[in-house]
Amino acid sequence: DAGVIQSPRHEVTEMGQEVTLRCKPISGHDYLFWYRQTMMRGLELLIYFNNNVPIDDSGMPEDRFSAKMPNASFSTLKIQPSEPRDSAVYFCASSFWLAGPNEQFFGPGTRLTVL
Amino acid sequence: AQSVTQLDSHVSVSEGTPVLLRCNYSSSYSPSLFWYVQHPNKGLQLLLKYTSAATLVKGINGFEAEFKKSETSFHLTKPSAHMSDAAEYFCVVSDSYKLSFGAGTTVTVRA
Numbered sequence: 001d002a003g004v005i006q007s008p009r010h011e012v013t014e015m016g017q018e019v020t021l022r023c024k025p026i027s028g029h030d031y032l033f034w035y036r037q038t039m040m041r042g043l044e045l046l047i048y049f050n051n052n053v054p055i056d057d058s059g060m061p062e063d064r065f066s067a068k069m070p071n072a073s074f075s076t077l078k079i080q081p082s083e084p085r086d087s088a089v090y091f092c093a094s095s096f097w098l099a100g101p102n103e104q105f106f107g108p109g110t111r112l113t114v115l
Numbered sequence: 116a117q118s119v120t121q122l123d124s125h126v127s128v129s130e131g132t133p134v135l136l137r138c139n140y141s142s143s144y145s146p147s148l149f150w151y152v153q154h155p156n157k158g159l160q161l162l163l164k165y166t167s168a169a170t171l172v173k174g175i176n177g178f179e180a181e182f183k184k185s186e187t188s189f190h191l192t193k194p195s196a197h198m199s200d201a202a203e204y205f206c207v208v209s210d211s212y213k214l215s216f217g218a219g220t221t222v223t224v225r226a
Contacts, residue, residue: 004158031212043205043216056213091158095212103149104214106158 004107006092012113018080021110024073025094033104034067034077035091043091049075082114117142119208121217128196129225136191136220138206148189149207149214150180159205165189176200196224 005024013019025032033048047057052069060067064083069075079086089111093104122137140146150162163174170182176199180191189206201224206217 033214042218045213048212050212093159103161103164106151106160108158111156 004092004094004105006090006107006110008110009108010111010113012115013082014115015083016081017114018078019082019086019112019114021077021090021092021112023075023077023092023107025075025092026096026105027073029094029096029105030072031095031097031104032069032075033093033095034075035093037089037091037109038087046077079112082112084114087112087114117146117208117210117215119206119215119217121204121206121220123220124218125221125223127223127225130198131195134191134193134196134200134222136204136206136222138189138191138217139187140189140206140208141187142208142210144210147209148180148182149209150174150178150189150191151205151207151216152202153205153219154202162191162204196222198224198226200224 007022030051034046035043036046037043046059047067048055049069065079067077089109091106091109093106095104118141120139128134148165151159152162153159162178163172163180165172165182173179178193180189182189203219203221205219207214
């Protein structure tokens, strides 16, 4: 298996622009997670889905952030409008129950820079 | 509520010497515990996990960790450090589908 795939790997944009990050989970996994990593706050869970349904979005920082999972093999995290403080590395991870409790497989991340 | 405290933000060792990364956890339930490693500009990779079976857990690349309930600790060790072990290590606790990450320990390995 190719593992969790994220695109783009790097994104540089200007303040106010819309940014869309993409994730393809491992086939057969029924949980998908979006995380943000910064020096100041470490790794934070933003939102997670089970069977394509958002379960907990309490980590989403504000209304500028939205996430969707239209099918089992694709998810997006959108920031509109983007701000410099959104600069971070965004990770997608997936897991499935039969792997045991909560082992998550991480993608390589998208490094976002908002100028 | 669950949380993790990694007691060292940075550990520096010489190649060939033992590595010890300390982690204390807090959880209301019987937790699952993990160690993940992150190499520079890479995603996170699972090193090992504890899920209420054997208290001494062996992972990849020669790492192991011991679960001590009485001390609420889950320290990570390796008998002999290699240059390729230079990375950031995260201790993680979970009692559900949500993971709680420690702040991370950066390991540098001196030649």
